[in-house]
Amino acid sequence: MQIARETLLRSYRAMRTIRDFEERLHVEFATGEIPGFVHLYCGEEASGVGVCANLTDNDTISSTHRGHGHCIAKGVEVSGMMAEIYGKSTGVCRGKGGSMHIADLSRGMLGANGIVGGGPPLMCGAALSHKTLKDGGVAVAFYGDGASNEGSTLESLNLATVWKLPVVFVVEDNGYGEATGSSFAVAGTQKARAEGFGMPYMECDGSDFFAVYQTAGEAIAHARAGNGPVMLHVHLARWYGHFEGDAMTYRAAGEVAEAKRDHDCLELFRKKVTEAGLLEHSDLDAIDEAVRDEIESSVIAAKAAPLPGPADLLADVYVRY
């Protein structure tokens, strides 16, 4: 597989940004200053980034409650995201959406989503737009193993095939929906479900950026070429609780430790690219440092930013009313 140096650098930077963004949120959340629910994507970075490295702003994605990673991977601006999570008027949603509703339509990011299974129908629609407007775009619905059981998701698999839509369904399978294991909640297999709805199935290791990048590339190319939808099943581990504050007693002691030790997508990426001589350690170190600074200043700016005001409460319910 040939990957442009530019793509490698950008993808590493995106993964590192997600990691630092999330780990910083983990720390900041504990101080009590961040309101609401926060679900961390940490450990799953290579999935969002590997998929989105095959997309442009002309393509559309939908995300989930665990949306920060997809937003960053799709190019949403980090300081606006951080400010949003702090509920500030400088946030991408002016403080009205929060962690679960970050969106940026100019980037083709149709929102994190607080409703499990909310995104797949929307991506059928985005794909229909791309198809009808003939703009060459594809739509990607990210959703979890838990969401793979929702009726809205399953209906969408059928609809996408019936309408032959350019959409890729990315099942990010981290083995849990909240505190419930997918071995309990998900009957049958994702593969058989894809067949059940007449679409090709692909799968890959979600800690390996290159595997995701390549497999997603094939899936997206298939959809983009007008051959209809594809299901891409990505195997992952989440490193933190379902949401911040979850003690994770349902997981074995070593599970997360092992994921961190053996399946850290950033470590694996670094190892691969340096061993293959594609990038130098110093390239990556420079990114690490730049990202550290970016996150630091996004937090400082978010904390200092102004709160929304009374006019914001009533604004933007409708375009016109």
Add this chain to the structure above:
Amino acid sequence: MQIARETLLRSYRAMRTIRDFEERLHVEFATGEIPGFVHLYCGEEASGVGVCANLTDNDTISSTHRGHGHCIAKGVEVSGMMAEIYGKSTGVCRGKGGSMHIADLSRGMLGANGIVGGGPPLMCGAALSHKTLKDGGVAVAFYGDGASNEGSTLESLNLATVWKLPVVFVVEDNGYGEATGSSFAVAGTQKARAEGFGMPYMECDGSDFFAVYQTAGEAIAHARAGNGPVMLHVHLARWYGHFEGDAMTYRAAGEVAEAKRDHDCLELFRKKVTEAGLLEHSDLDAIDEAVRDEIESSVIAAKAAPLPGPADLLADVYVRY
């Protein structure tokens, strides 16, 4: 296959009753005296009867908008059904439900249902009751090819496996959901969907009572024995329009004629049992005549029956309010 003479007689009678009931409705509807929507089950009799011949009043079924056949197959009283369809106070639902809501819980019949996909979740619940109360019962959800795409149906396939419920999902596949062919609307296959949700799949020819009876018998025995859910895919043809008044321009001229000529479950049944010497023509003729009388008197009684009164309007919203 061994079938008791009693079962044969009862099953033929049930199929004949459905046929006559429906064809009479077809005639009566045209006079304008029957209010509301009427969906005929004509042509599909062997499915409902073949399945229900394996059930007792202790088992539970749910039906669809096309519910008359399932009701009769499950033992709901015909004159009460006819009166219900005429909106009379002697109807099984006192004239408050009509064709789409005939139910009789004392027979384990949890209702026709005006909502496509309404029944499968309910049958997960009925199966849960049977399992929890350990009464040996099973639940059967009848639904169409069109309903096989509804999220509620698909979710139920998953839930039934996860909870290992004694439920059989009977997909009555007549090739159409309203005016839309299943070749357009149903992506993939029912078989692969069953696999997608980890349950055994069986199929049979729905015009052959014996095939249905036997296959459903295996499916129901599997569920009853505590082995979890089964999907039973029954291939059928409907003989009339989606509802009364449908001109069926979407169907080829000969489609229904062929179904009537080659796949009439009553004719096929008669041929089989008489050729095998299991029943005499005279046995069947006697049933035909008895049913003719029963339907005739049910219509006469329904027409003559009193209308519901003002007190009925307010009664029975709640057990207590």
Add this chain to the structure above:
Amino acid sequence: MSKKSFRQAINEAMRLEMRRDPRVIIMGEDVAGGQGGSSGVVDAWGGVLGVTKGLYTEFGPERVLDTPITEASYIGAAAGAAATGLRPVAELMFVDFVGCCLDQIMNQAAKFRYMFGGKARTPLVIRAMFGAGFNAAAQHSQALYPLFTHIPGLKVVIPSSPYEAKGLLIEAIRDDDPVIFLEHKVMYDDEEEVPDEAYTIPFGEANLTREGDDVTIVAFGRMVKLANEAADKLERQGISCTVIDPRTTSPLDRDTILDCVADTGRLVIVDESSPRCNMAADISALVAEEAFDALKAPIRRVIPPHTPVPFASVLESLYLPDAAKIEAAVKAVMNHKVTEAA
């Protein structure tokens, strides 16, 4: 200008807008019909009651999309398409089916703009038929507009005649917010003069279908006609009524209602939706708060009982508001004597 049925008026609104704007598409179960059928006839139905008939023939499969029976996914798809450049008109068939797709309407389409800080537009129309009077029983006869009216982010339209339907639907299709467009199923064959060309009727501007001095009647959809029938009879008995058709429940033309009540001092509201938390309550509360001093009598509501819609014709008639019940309510407010010092 020619006589057109409610059905034709709605069909024409879609047709004209589809001609005008290639981004307008329609979708729904059997909006064409016949896909995958053995005869090869497409546009076999044009909607379950024939409202979209002929659109497939004119605009083809790219713009008239039949769907599987999967309301959550296709209504959600309409929302997603609306947020990404199309202007879908999705048909939900019976509004009662909203139970299968409420999330995509309530939590997705309606909230995008606000949650995303004003950065989304969702020009989506959801058409559905509603109402009792068709012997369609409890699951196919509900009104349900209070549910939609309750949800911020939605607009809710209830046309009361063919003329109104055409103008309001064109307005809905050109509107940049999600609009729920509710067609009373008993009205499809109603006819009146309707212009052939496109015209719009703005949202939030009530139609004063008649003006009078004694009592203000507010009614929705099919009830507007019944209110006017009652008003005709009352007129002959010397009671003069204003009849307001708000046209849209959200936005609501508060000013017209308040002004009329200020004039007449008496209010009767006719609403065929279930009685609790419905539009009759909504308007009554508005008036009891904002026009209290003008009121000379209690506000009367002509509403159904708190029961599902019954099947039998005789019960359905008892269930529904009708001209006689409206007449009685108007007389009651006219005859009201203050029994206690206010």
Add this chain to the structure above:
Amino acid sequence: MSKKSFRQAINEAMRLEMRRDPRVIIMGEDVAGGQGGSSGVVDAWGGVLGVTKGLYTEFGPERVLDTPITEASYIGAAAGAAATGLRPVAELMFVDFVGCCLDQIMNQAAKFRYMFGGKARTPLVIRAMFGAGFNAAAQHSQALYPLFTHIPGLKVVIPSSPYEAKGLLIEAIRDDDPVIFLEHKVMYDDEEEVPDEAYTIPFGEANLTREGDDVTIVAFGRMVKLANEAADKLERQGISCTVIDPRTTSPLDRDTILDCVADTGRLVIVDESSPRCNMAADISALVAEEAFDALKAPIRRVIPPHTPVPFASVLESLYLPDAAKIEAAVKAVMNHKVTEAA
């Protein structure tokens, strides 16, 4: 008797009823938690906010059922189980998720009895948390009880304290009709004295949390406490209020509300649900029709604006009713001068 939190009171109600009646089961997403997890720990969560904690340990997997994330199928299963012999208490987690399963509630469970001519019983309880104040944003902060109240066939309960919660939930579980039981998510840690044994509080009987002469305040759930805070302050200013907690919106204790308004002549309604077609409107309409002559002032509603619930704390506070807004509304009705002859 001992101090118990709202969470504990609810937990205890389920526990006692499960001990009393083997047909009572509970189900929902992570009501136990830990199924299929790698640690083998079950009852890892006991509900997303710990409300069902410990029930799995006592009653085991046959009576405490974790579900996949499939609201339509498990809420429908609860309805089906209720109609066939069990008495399920299903947890919907956030009431906002009703969009994924409304059909099974509205068209199935609520309508069985009527559609089937009185031959079904559906002793189903659906528990869900509701309300704003948790920074949970637009999709996790709605109140939505007007939707349920609108639907004939459902009963709707909104407990306002731990004591109320326990008695009302036991009543709900013993009730033979489908009951929607709504818990305000901000109240789970509220504490008060709650008896250890089982007791019931009947539906449709409002609780007069205080009695006064000048103004009647009707409030629901968490708003009852805020109404009493406002009343405390007003008391010191010489304004004496009655505060009514209806406890159930369906059935509604109309008589108590009408009686109190007959006494005070003034009414303020506090409702945190979206303002259109909500409970404030419902009660206002009831009073404007049935107790009109007693009214000395407009009926004021303390309600949120017609917007989704915003995320930022500062906006959420502006959005919600609070004691100060209630106080202002009471003063406004006290100060009302008739400006026009009635």
